[in-house]
Amino acid sequence: MILGRKADAPTTRGPVDSRGYRVFRVVNAVVLTGVVIVTLYPFLTIVARSLSDEAYIIAGKVTLVPRGFDVTAYKLVMSDAMFWTNYRNTVVYTVVATIISIVLTTCYAYVLSKPQLKGRGLLVGIALFTMFFSGGLIPNYVLVTSLGMKNTIWAVVIPNAISVFNLLVMKAFFESLPTELEEAAAVDGLNTYGILLRIVLPLSKAIIATMVLFYAVSFWNSWFSAFLYFDRQDLLPVTVYLRNLIAGATSAESAAADADKVQAAATFQAVTIVLTTLPILAVYPFVQRYFVRGVMLGAVKG
């Protein structure tokens, strides 16, 4: 690939670069700019489509600039009561699921971080094994339905409560805390719950914030559980709203039959994509660092 172009001249890593390396750096900058463009183009073109007049889209004339500026589709989607109901569901599910997940993950990670604890290896193993082997879709479905969770919020918030990856990240963090503080607190007569609540958690604000983000994003984006376990439209999260919108355009018969309807759906899809992505885009610049930090923590082998 490009790397081959710098093979010719010996170089220094210092301030003086060989000509070959200078050429490489220019090429590299171009390639990375290309990566940025390829990553962003889909977003931009969909924003443009969402603001364009139907006729221009069908003619294949919309690229990065909206043509025949038109916000009718926005008005239509935003006046759909179901859209907002589903949006609210997404928020509710995300908040409830994140709280449950954080509590369970924190408790378990704290227990696993105690090296002296008898049976710790077994407790770690119980969690780790599930990373590599799972019961599978069908038994899970049978279980959730027989527990009577169908069409209830529990179907989407409980079965995926603990992510083993997040558990390991948190465990690594707790292990990195100095033990002296906890020992001192124990001497002062605090019991385990007191130590966790008053000593450990106040020191763990950063990791808890990171975990909240990890869980919140994954629940915000999830759709399959809801798609599987909810029959009622007013229970769906907004991801499934979008899914149902695009499913109309995927089935072969509709593509063959009614081109107009599919086309009309194109603008709606674009608008719905924009509206569902906006919250993520809005918070992304502010929270991105925490994600990176969290992954770094997870890289420390637990």
Added chain:
Amino acid sequence: MTSETLRPPPAPPPAPAATVAPAPRSRRHRRTWRQALRRDWQLYSLAVLPLLFFLIFRYLPMIGNVIAFRRFKPGGSIFGEYWVGLRYFRMFFTDPTFWEVFTNTLVLGALTLLFCFPLPIVLALLLNEVRARRFKRFVQSVSYLPHFLSIVIVAAMVMQLTSVDGTANQLVRLVGGDPVAFLQQPEWFRTIYVSSEVWQTVGWGTILYLAALTTIDEDLYEAARIDGANRLRQTWHVTLPGIRPTMVTLLILNIGSFMAVGFEKILLLYNPLTYPTADVISTYLFRMGFQSSNFSYAAAIGLFEAVIGLILVLSANLISRRTVGTSLW
């Protein structure tokens, strides 16, 4: 959500096998279960709810896989009605569709591995050569972005871009071709699937490599330079060995998810026209289970898939431990 139950979790039998080799450890750490429970019951109590979660929602479904060997009636027992032995396994081993989806799974899995595993390494190496801090940070931030999108949004974007009036066909028109309905053509599905996968995962995949790159000792580069190595040879002899453990770990994890190729994304993107290349084991069992209500048959397929996945990850781990000395455990 505090646990009122002060009862410790069901204590497993005190098998010393689960603990680390007992030989050189001081007697202090080798308590009996009774002493451990008396001393640490509060800690154990914190583990009760998470353990219940794992047992009910992770291990019970594993046991629930017995319905692959038993006749299952919806609404009946979750463990099926009566034994039928290997009937369902024989059924799918003689089912031509199964072998078709099995092949598709292998092809898509292999393509995903081929592109989604090495490309983040390449991108991380390229980013590593950038000196302009702000530019580097900007490229990184942008490349992470797709990772945060829901699969549904990505699928919807793919549909928009590959539609008859979308970006892909605008390019086709530019070079004077006729518009193609990409998502209706089996021969295009793999390309679309893999490129959207790359688009969504490559940036995020660079994080761990960039972290590993910062830990490489600068003196090694110095030494390589004195030995007359140019930039490319420095990359080859210093940088790549420096990130090898990270590469191996991620490769093992990738191989572990080999069989479970993007089930959700395929479910959203495929249609009967593209089944010949798009239908994979997981989507096939989804249809078998939920459209044909063949739960036992679908469970048998799922069990087969999960076992293969487990074997893959175990063997990848073993091989890498024997050859490069890096392993997950």
